[in-house]
Amino acid sequence: MAITVFLFFVASVLGLSFWLARRTTSASAYYAAGGTIHWSVNGIAFAGDYLSAASFLGICGMIATAGYDGFLYSIGYLAGWIVALFIVAEPMKRLGKYTFTDALDAKFDSRGIKLAAAISTLIVSIFYLIPQMVGAGVLVEPLLGIPHAWGVIMVGAIVITIVATAGMTSTTYVQFIKGALLVIFSLALVIAVLVRGFNPAPDQGGKVPFVEPAVLQATLAGDAVLPLDSTFAVLENAAVKQARFVRLAGPAGEGWWHVEEGDDGRVTLTQAQWEAKSADGTHVINGAPASPENKFRQVGNLVRVAGRTGDAALSGPAGPLEYLSLMSDKETVVRRWKDVSFTAEDGAKVKVIYPQETPGNRVMRPGLKFKVEGTPLEKLDFISLMLALFFGTAALPHILIRYYTVPSPTSARKSTIVAIAAIGAFYVLTLYMGLGAMTSGVVNPLDNNMSAPLLARSFGELLFAVISAIAFSTVLGTVSGLIIAASGAVAHDLMDRYAGRNMNEAQKVHAGKVAAFAVGILAIVLGILFKGMNVSFLVGLAFAVAASANLPAILMMLFWKRTTAKGITAGITVGILSSVGLILFSPSLYEKYGLDPSTAPFPLDNPGVISIPLSFLALIMVSLLTTRTTTGVEH
């Protein structure tokens, strides 16, 4: 049934796109829907564009594993709309025609700006496309039972078809429907979470038996761990990232256990989940050969609810405030799971996933992922992320082009306010969905991106199918918008305006479609390469690039009269180079390359705090060196 509902939904989206595509003949209709979309429709379409895989999959997944730290993304993403509304919305509409480059270049008519802004649009769009494609692969894997790479290829093919045949009109109406459905069904999911309340032994409505990790007491003799139960024998020791593990042979076979030494000197061994991959191709999970039936168990539950355990901890239906209050209680204990990888003595690559108990008051404030109590550098990383999220929204090309689909600056303003209402409501829901997943035993320990859809599955296959279909169309819609923005940069900004090829309407649309095809193929390749990274984290990087490359140029063009074309070109160029350069040398990317993250030359994961000021500085200095007269001619 899940597959039927999913396919019906996706087919409906495609049918609507093709039906609307018949009306797209001019460049204006292709790139800006003819500027005729009503502001209320555009506002919800904004929400559809913006609530991408990062918001639905990434944020919920991060909250499910890192608690409140994931909600920081919700706060930052929403706050960014304030910059869009108060600073950018109306001027962008007044100055532009099809693309963000039009608006930036309106006062100057500079080839440098056209080139730099178009390249910036391309780079930001591609950075933003990666997490969407990763999210697509993650979604179809459990739903259709096909590998991640095929999921990515499927999304790429569908989106290229949509964009190459349709354009902004169909994208707008698809986004409108999708944005509305996403908020409505997320609300339904949150209501279901609240009605279910807390259960320390979540069994997904009786469908999946809850497994409590086994615990053994042990003693230490020197460095050796000795289980008190003599039916267990230690086979191997391992220490990774300040955590210690032992491989035990016991009555039920062998497996890896996490070693914890308490303050009172007592040593506790907790059974972990594990996999071992040998050079001969053997792949074992939890002691048995890996198969579609034998894979890692989904995890995440409460050990205590406000100090209560067992049946006494069953909360029953909880109100929205009561739910958060119980979660924040310092006597509430959440069991989260961490993973480490190492090479065993026999040469097998081992991954161990072990439980870790965290009090509720710790889960419900920042600090589990972003080390706000850590070193000055770690604090700077947190500031950098919050800065990039705040300034990134108003600089995203696929958001900016939506200002050209409405008829007037007033409509641009009003549609932004509708977007803030819809997106704000959704982001409040993310906290409940994420915490619901964290405590319902539905988190995939290898990839947290599927937490919200898997939470839906714990309430039934129908809700899972609908939520997955909406999430999938979320990806389709956002990718469509991004590819249109990127194709506009190539066909309109680069080929038509920068290269001066003076194409007619039909040629512009054709060039846009060819560009869409090329960008789509690139997105597919990158989506496969970046499998497994949290999609919200990846979007945070896209925000940093957008905030560094585009926002200083937009702000200074609007508010500083001495801004020159060369200054804007320099600001964009420095913003792109510094943000992308610093990301490539950051700890997270070093980990992705297979290198030691601590050896990364740039110590922060998010470059915003360095690259945004650098871009401003370059723009101001070059503008001062290349003053211009009131007619816009530079000296």
Place this chain on the structure above:
Amino acid sequence: MLHKPAAPTGKDPSSAFKARLGVWMFAVYALIYIGFVAINIADPLAMERTVFAGLNLAVVYGMGLILVALVLALIYDRICSVRERLLASKEGRN
């Protein structure tokens, strides 16, 4: 209706006023946002304190940032709409 070119926008006599107002309202929100980031950096444990209906400061401040964004947006739209109507009626009389 979908074949028309992107609509041209006429002169907007209230644009300077709206831009000024936008900057001020942006500054107000930015200060509240900076406050959130600053508390997290300077005194992370303060975020654990219960401040309202059993909710801690992190939840109340975080949700508050979302709610305040919407309230400021509505206030901004109201003021801009009144100004646009006022200037439009003045222009109509001239």
